[in-house]
Amino acid sequence: MRAHELTAAILAPPLAPIGHGDRQLVRHNLTNAIPAMVENLPLGDQVVVTLAMLRQVARDPAALSRPEEPFAWKPAFVRRSLGLSAMDACINHRFSSPTEAVGPIADQAVSEWSRTGWRTFHWEPWIAALHPAARSAVMAEAATWATTLWSSIDWHRFDSPLGLGGPDDQWVCTAARTVRLKGRSELQVPLEATHGGGAESTALVSVAAGIPRTGWETELGFLALVASLRSPSRPVPSRVVGLWPDAGQYRSVDITSGVLTAAGDRVIACIGAVVDARMSMVV
Amino acid sequence: MLVMDIDRREEKGGAARRETAESKSRVMGSWTPLAGDALLDRLRVTGRPRPLADPDRAARLRETIERGLAQGTVANQGGRRDQSPSPTPLVITKDRLTRALSPGVHHDAIGFGVQPPTTPMACGALIDVLFRQLVTIGSIGDPMSDGLAALALDDRQAHLIAWIDSLSGTERGTLAAEVDRQSIALVNRWPTLDPAWLPRTQLPIRVDVAAGAVELSGRVDLAIGRPGLNVASVAIVEVKSGTRRPEHRKDLHFYALIETLRSPAPPFVVATYYTRTGELDIDPVSDELLAAAARRTVAGARALGQVAEGAAPSRLPDQQCGKSAVLPGCRPGRQRVTADIGGYRR
Numbered sequence: 220m221r222a223h224e225l226t227a228a229i230l231a232p233p234l235a236p237i238g239h240g241d242r243q244l245v246r247h248n249l250t251n252a253i254p255a256m257v258e259n260l261p262l263g264d265q266v267v268v269t270l271a272m273l274r275q276v277a278r279d280p281a282a283l284s285r286p287e288e289p290f291a292w293k294p295a296f297v298r299r300s301l302g303l304s305a306m307d308a309c310i311n312h313r314f315s316s317p318t319e320a321v322g323p324i325a326d327q328a329v330s331e332w333s334r335t336g337w338r339t340f341h342w343e344p345w346i347a348a349l350h351p352a353a354r355s356a357v358m359a360e361a362a363t364w365a366t367t368l369w370s371s372i373d374w375h376r377f378d379s380p381l382g383l384g385g386p387d388d389q390w391v392c393t394a395a396r397t398v399r400l401k402g403r404s405e406l407q408v409p410l411e412a413t414h415g416g417g418a419e420s421t422a423l424v425s426v427a428a429g430i431p432r433t434g435w436e437t438e439l440g441f442l443a444l445v446a447s448l449r450s451p452s453r454p455v456p457s458r459v460v461g462l463w464p465d466a467g468q469y470r471s472v473d474i475t476s477g478v479l480t481a482a483g484d485r486v487i488a489c490i491g492a493v494v495d496a497r498m499s500m501v502v
Numbered sequence: 503m504l505v506m507d508i509d510r511r512e513e514k515g516g517a518a519r520r521e522t523a524e525s526k527s528r529v530m531g532s533w534t535p536l537a538g539d540a541l542l543d544r545l546r547v548t549g550r551p552r553p554l555a556d557p558d559r560a561a562r563l564r565e566t567i568e569r570g571l572a573q574g575t576v577a578n579q580g581g582r583r584d585q586s587p588s589p590t591p592l593v594i595t596k597d598r599l600t601r602a603l604s605p606g607v608h609h610d611a612i613g614f615g616v617q618p619p620t621t622p623m624a625c626g627a628l629i630d631v632l633f634r635q636l637v638t639i640g641s642i643g644d645p646m647s648d649g650l651a652a653l654a655l656d657d658r659q660a661h662l663i664a665w666i667d668s669l670s671g672t673e674r675g676t677l678a679a680e681v682d683r684q685s686i687a688l689v690n691r692w693p694t695l696d697p698a699w700l701p702r703t704q705l706p707i708r709v710d711v712a713a714g715a716v717e718l719s720g721r722v723d724l725a726i727g728r729p730g731l732n733v734a735s736v737a738i739v740e741v742k743s744g745t746r747r748p749e750h751r752k753d754l755h756f757y758a759l760i761e762t763l764r765s766p767a768p769p770f771v772v773a774t775y776y777t778r779t780g781e782l783d784i785d786p787v788s789d790e791l792l793a794a795a796a797r798r799t800v801a802g803a804r805a806l807g808q809v810a811e812g813a814a815p816s817r818l819p820d821q822q823c824g825k826s827a828v829l830p831g832c833r834p835g836r837q838r839v840t841a842d843i844g845g846y847r848r
Binding site for chain 1: 631635638642643648649651654655700701706707708710717728765
């Protein structure tokens with residue numbers, strides 16, 4: 220994978236935006252199907268659908284029936300957040316490479332947390348309490364993750380300011396049990412409008428471990444779907460590019476009504492699998 | 503990029519510089535390990551032209567592997583792709599490949615099970631995390647404390663940490679002394695890497711072949727240099743705390759193969775750095791090396807496929823015995839391991 224090829228794929232002229240009617244239809248399908256699927260779940264239960272869960276249902280559905288491990292911080296959980304902050308600092312010319320940036324950025328984040336108490340439930344308190352060697356292992360993980368992404372893209376080709384990380388897109392379906400869709404992308408890239416009206420257009424970039432597997436198209440489409448549901452007044456992202464640095468591969472999908480519909484169907488199937496697994500555990 | 507610039511500048515004088523570096527390291531006829539810039543030069547200047555990016559090279563290698571797999575049962579192993587909604591590929595790592603191709607007693611090559619810990623294994627795991635720390639922050643404090651603190655973050659090492667905790671004072675002292683000795687040598691010899699060379703530690707690399715039926719997977723201790731350029735610019739380094747073994751070179755060739763299949767250009771060099779002695783084994787990457795690695799991968803994948811299908815493995819003890827999950831119940835295997843540990847202690 221060459222940086223200029225991936226960058227060109229991200230920045231390619233977008234297709235015509237999806238019409239309001241198509242968008243509404245996908246939302247309608249979801250709001251029609253989901254409530255009936257989850258109504259028998261125990262009171263207070265909720266279903267959170269993420270890209271990771273879509274992939275798990277496709278590749279390891281048996282995992283849904285296994286008890287969830289209690290959450291504990293690990294270097295792999297910090298690398299994205301710390302790595303993106305390091306990359307942001309590089310884009311803004313504060314550092315020349317992520318390796319240089321991660322240490323000062325982590326220190327700065329920890330002291331900011333100590334000073335303000337913000338992000339108490341994020342990684343800052345965790346790494347503040349770590350042995351210095353363990354902290355360096357977290358930094359190494361973030362540096363490697365960020366360096367790989369940093370060297371995969373030709374950053375000079377982006378004219379407009381990028382979004383790096385940021386809050387997840389979220390949409391909650393009105394139902395007897397909470398169903399929440401969460402979409403997370405690493406980059407949000409403004410695209411040059413080539414269609415009438417000069418509508419705002421965006422490409423999302425999603426980074427994943429491993430190798431792209433069958434179904435990647437609807438998985439990437441899921442990120443556009445959640446963005447579309449979250450904010451009906453904003454245009455649907457024109458494109459989602461998936462990057463699998465371990466494999467040196469990328470895939471790009473232009474978001475059409477067909478892709479959104481397929482992503483919606485995949486969400487419904489995923490919720491069905493989750494509900495079945497949970498109900499089997501209840502019985 | 504900087505790596506390339508430096509090399510372009512130094513290419514003409516490369517051989518002379520290498521000779522100087524090596525002659526500097528031979529003091530009064532006795533061999534002294536390379537250190538600092540001399541070590542870096544040895545890694546950077548291989549004396550061979552660096553391979554160019556060539557899409558046909560990766561295509562040829564892929565074809566070699568896939569043709570070889572198609573002749574065995576492996577292409578179906580990962581298998582049952584047609585019937586299963588969640589196909590599981592046959593994952594090939596360097597360790598599985600070596601075990602599959604070794605005439606070992608146990609031949610538990612198809613498993614990823616937890617291996618019974620040994621002192622060399624503990625030393626290796628600690629040196630791995632200390633090396634990563636050194637590359638990332640440039641220093642190591644108390645080696646045992648640092649190493650254990652870093653290992654504790656990795657769930658997969660819980661078994662090893664519990665084993666280290668269970669050691670007697672003397673055994674733990676022996677381990678700590680070796681870790682200290684190797685760490686001090688590492689700090690003294692390992693060169694500082696310019697961040698512009700994009701050092702990546704514990705870098706996962708993987709590719710799928712045969713339509714996803716087989717996955718070649720690795721985790722590189724250190725990769726340096728910008729990938730995706732027209733000329734090979736990436737160096738891959740593995741760190742070993744034990745003694746030199748022939749399969750270490752083959753491990754690196756396997757990594758070179760994966761990197762070639764996943765990137766526009768192969769790495770220009772693969773190297774093993776032995777922290778116990780300071781030896782640096784380097785292999786400039788060539789088409790011949792990659793072709794041999796592809797053939798070995800096919801042979802290993804086919805052997806794995808046969809074992810998975812229930813074929814009886816060959817049964818001779820070898821250096822892989824120490825990693826076998828069934829070692830406690832295997833007398834010849836234990837004898838071999840005892841002999842190996844004796845050699846390590848000497």
